[in-house]
Amino acid sequence: xxxxxxxxxxxxxxxxxxxxxxxxxxxxxxxxxxxxxxxxxxxxxxxxxxxxxxxxxxxxxxxxxxxxxxxxxxxxxxxxxxxxxxxxxxxxxxxxxxxxxxxxxxxxxxxxxxxxxxxxxxxxxxxxxxxxxxxxxxxxxxxxxxxxxxxxxxxxxxxxxxxxx
Amino acid sequence: xxxxxxxxxxxxxxxxxxxxxxxxxxxxxxxxxxxxxxxxxxxxxxxxxxxxxxxxxxxxxxxxxxxxxxxxxxxxxxxxxxxxxxxxxxxxxxxxxxxxxxxxxxxxxxxxxxxxxxxxxxxxxxxxxxxxxxxxxxxxxxxxxxxxxxxxxxxxxxxxxxxxxxxxxxxxxxxxxxxxxxxxxxxxxxxxxxxxxxxxxxxxxxxxxxxxxxxxxxxxxxxxxxxxxxxxxxxxxxxxxxxxxxxxxxxxxxxxxxxxxxxxxxxxxxxxxxxxxxxxxxxxxxxxxxxxxxxxxxxxxxxxxxxxxxxxxxxxxxxxxxxxxxxxxxxxxxxxxxxxxxxxxxxxxxxxxxxxxxxxxxxxxxxxxxxxxxxxxxxxxxxxxxxxxxxxxxxxxxxxxxxxxxxxxxxxxxxxxxxxxxxxxxxxxxxxxxxxxxxxxxxxxxxxxxxxxxxxxxxxxxxxxxxxxxxxxxxxxxxxxxxxxxxxxxxxxxxxxxx
Numbered sequence: 001x002x003x004x005x006x007x008x009x010x011x012x013x014x015x016x017x018x019x020x021x022x023x024x025x026x027x028x029x030x031x032x033x034x035x036x037x038x039x040x041x042x043x044x045x046x047x048x049x050x051x052x053x054x055x056x057x058x059x060x061x062x063x064x065x066x067x068x069x070x071x072x073x074x075x076x077x078x079x080x081x082x083x084x085x086x087x088x089x090x091x092x093x094x095x096x097x098x099x100x101x102x103x104x105x106x107x108x109x110x111x112x113x114x115x116x117x118x119x120x121x122x123x124x125x126x127x128x129x130x131x132x133x134x135x136x137x138x139x140x141x142x143x144x145x146x147x148x149x150x151x152x153x154x155x156x157x158x159x160x161x162x163x164x165x
Numbered sequence: 166x167x168x169x170x171x172x173x174x175x176x177x178x179x180x181x182x183x184x185x186x187x188x189x190x191x192x193x194x195x196x197x198x199x200x201x202x203x204x205x206x207x208x209x210x211x212x213x214x215x216x217x218x219x220x221x222x223x224x225x226x227x228x229x230x231x232x233x234x235x236x237x238x239x240x241x242x243x244x245x246x247x248x249x250x251x252x253x254x255x256x257x258x259x260x261x262x263x264x265x266x267x268x269x270x271x272x273x274x275x276x277x278x279x280x281x282x283x284x285x286x287x288x289x290x291x292x293x294x295x296x297x298x299x300x301x302x303x304x305x306x307x308x309x310x311x312x313x314x315x316x317x318x319x320x321x322x323x324x325x326x327x328x329x330x331x332x333x334x335x336x337x338x339x340x341x342x343x344x345x346x347x348x349x350x351x352x353x354x355x356x357x358x359x360x361x362x363x364x365x366x367x368x369x370x371x372x373x374x375x376x377x378x379x380x381x382x383x384x385x386x387x388x389x390x391x392x393x394x395x396x397x398x399x400x401x402x403x404x405x406x407x408x409x410x411x412x413x414x415x416x417x418x419x420x421x422x423x424x425x426x427x428x429x430x431x432x433x434x435x436x437x438x439x440x441x442x443x444x445x446x447x448x449x450x451x452x453x454x455x456x457x458x459x460x461x462x463x464x465x466x467x468x469x470x471x472x473x474x475x476x477x478x479x480x481x482x483x484x485x486x487x488x489x490x491x492x493x494x495x496x497x498x499x500x501x502x503x504x505x506x507x508x509x510x511x512x513x514x515x516x517x518x519x520x521x522x523x524x525x526x527x528x529x530x531x532x533x534x535x536x537x538x539x540x541x542x543x544x545x546x547x548x549x550x551x552x553x554x555x556x557x558x559x560x561x562x563x564x565x566x567x568x569x570x571x572x573x574x575x576x577x578x579x580x581x582x583x584x585x586x587x588x589x590x591x592x593x594x595x596x597x598x599x600x601x602x603x604x605x606x607x608x609x610x611x612x613x614x615x616x617x618x619x620x621x622x623x624x625x626x627x628x629x630x631x632x633x634x635x636x637x638x639x640x641x642x643x644x645x646x647x648x649x650x651x652x653x654x655x656x657x658x659x660x661x662x663x664x
Contacts, residue, residue: 007598009594009597009598010598010599013594013595013598013600014333017333017337020337020340021336024343027355028354028355031347031352031354039620039623040350040352041347041349041350041352041354042354043620044343044619044620045340045343045354045355048336048340048343049340051336052336052337052340055329055332055333055336056333058329059329059330059333062329087390089389089390090385090386090387090389090390091386091389092389093385093386093388093389094385094386094389097381097382097385097565098382098586098590101565101569101582101586102583102586104569104582105579105582105586108579109579117566120562120565120566120569121562121563121566124561124562124565125558125559125561125562127385128388128557128558128561128562129388129558130556130559134556134558134559138559138562138563142563142566143566146566146570154209154574155209156573156574156577157577
């Protein structure tokens with residue numbers, strides 16, 4: 001199947017970047033200018049955000065025209081995500097990964113680096129279909145290795161948590 | 166000039182030799198670890214430098230720097246995470262070669278181009294340091310501004326696919342660089358009440374996110390969908406690797422020479438460095454290449470251009486540091502600090518007053534570049550075995566922990582891990598929908614520099630100053646030529662072929 005000139009995902013990203021540009025443009029006008037007029041700290045971000053909004057607008061228009069032109073939007077629409085079983089599992093796995101990392105960031109100050117890293121590596125390895133013994137071995141050995149490397153050799157102060165490691 | 170025999174005896178001093186070998190292994194290790202930079206490694210050497218004599222202390226930093234910059238290519242080739250920012254420009258090519266089972270070819274070429282580029286850098290440093298330094302000192306904010314514009318524009322024009330998307334990608338990077346306290350007035354911008362954003366978006370976590378975390382997301386999604394990627398590698402003996410790699414560098418000798426010289430010049434500019442040198446060389450090489458379609462898909466030519474420039478830049482960065490005490494990059498900033506600590510004042514007279522020390526250091530620089538071959542080879546073999554034999558279900562958690570710990574270790578902040586995750590998600594979607602990542606990364610790196618020089622120049626009151634200084638005008642002309650020439654040449658060529 002031939003790739004359409006513009007995917008709906010590109011259009012969505014274009015709209016997102018355009019809004020980011022607009023938000024930053026208006027927010028940059030609130031930057032305290034210290035009586036410096038136009039040559040203050042808001043000048044550069046204003047130029048850049050305006051540029052981003054403008055370029056993204058061009059992309060959005062281009063994509064919209066392409067989609068309308070191909071008539072694929074209404075007849076043979078290519079959905080953003082085709083929800084077959086493989087794709088669905090892939091998305092679920094990705095979401096679990098993101099949740100795992102966010103949970104890790106908040107848990108690491110409570111459990112400490114060592115324990116949190118063991119949990120993260122063990123759960124992720126298991127999610128990716130490693131055998132039980134492989135996941136456990138990885139969780140313990142790799143976490144200890146990283147802990148020793150950063151804590152004792154590179155002298156990086158890792159989060160200690162309530163247990164102190 | 167110092168007697169070569171004295172230099173040789175200085176190097177053969179057991180204390181110096183041991184320090185060089187230990188520092189080489191240390192640099193190799195740091196460079197291979199995603200997120201750990203040569204700057205961080207140099208900073209960790211300061212306590213040791215305090216107890217050592219000046220030559221041994223500086224020799225350790227020099228050797229570590231050379232090996233770390235080379236070995237930054239290794240994780241790039243296997244897991245698409247640049248070990249140091251200097252490798253970011255061409256890691257996609259290395260990774261694509263690895264996926265085709267040619268990891269050792271990719272790493273062999275980078276090994277040879279790094280070594281030879283580094284040697285050219287040292288030789289130019291040895292013979293032309295004062296001349297190059299005085300040329301670099303003619304650069305004012307105007308010239309630096311145009312140089313950053315040149316670097317950014319080549320990254321966009323050299324990227325494959327839609328130029329509109331590449332420009333959007335660049336503007337995203339530039340906008341990210343404006344977050345935090347502004348460089349001239351110390352006024353906070355776009356911090357949204359988050360105190361961690363006052364210092365700006367840290368570059369390393371953003372880069373690890375864009376390249377490394379996005380790759381983790383891609384792999385997890387693929388494994389979730391039931392597809393497994395098997396990377397094969399072919400073990401090549403040392404001699405074979407050296408000979409093949411040398412032939413590959415010779416095949417792209419023009420790229421290599423331009424990359425090495427460009428590396429030295431960019432390295433000699435204060436505040437620039439190996440990473441900017443690699444980006445500039447890679448982009449220029451791609452933009453002027455007949456095989457530009459191969460770039461980003463496993464181009465050996467691109468690897469030669471990028472990696473020769475970043476290692477040559479290390480020599481260049483020493484030029485302003487030694488001659489004027491102005492560091493060319495962050496590692497030479499530490500070097501200047503160590504020199505001061507040892508009572509050595511950098512300046513034009515250093516070549517007379519400390520001639521023995523300076524020329525022995527140049528010789529150690531050469532030795533370190535030569536050490537890249539055997540030690541780099543051992544690292545390639547060991548890591549190739551590790552990365553290709555470990556199943557993905559085990560490798561992906563390992564990469565993720567490196568991404569997290571490497572991001573955390575820069576500022577000891579878990580907020581940086583969230584930044585890394587955010588950029589990982591952004592990088593994943595950008596790549597999926599054809600937005601190149603390189604302009605974003607370069608925008609983040611050069612954004613603050615570009616803004617500083619832009620504001621410094623515009624505050625002078627006369628906008629014409631952007632165009633009236635001779636060197637600035639020279640850069641503008643070169644820039645316009647490099648933008649238009651390949652288009653004209655291509656048009657002419659295609660017109661001719663139709664005849």
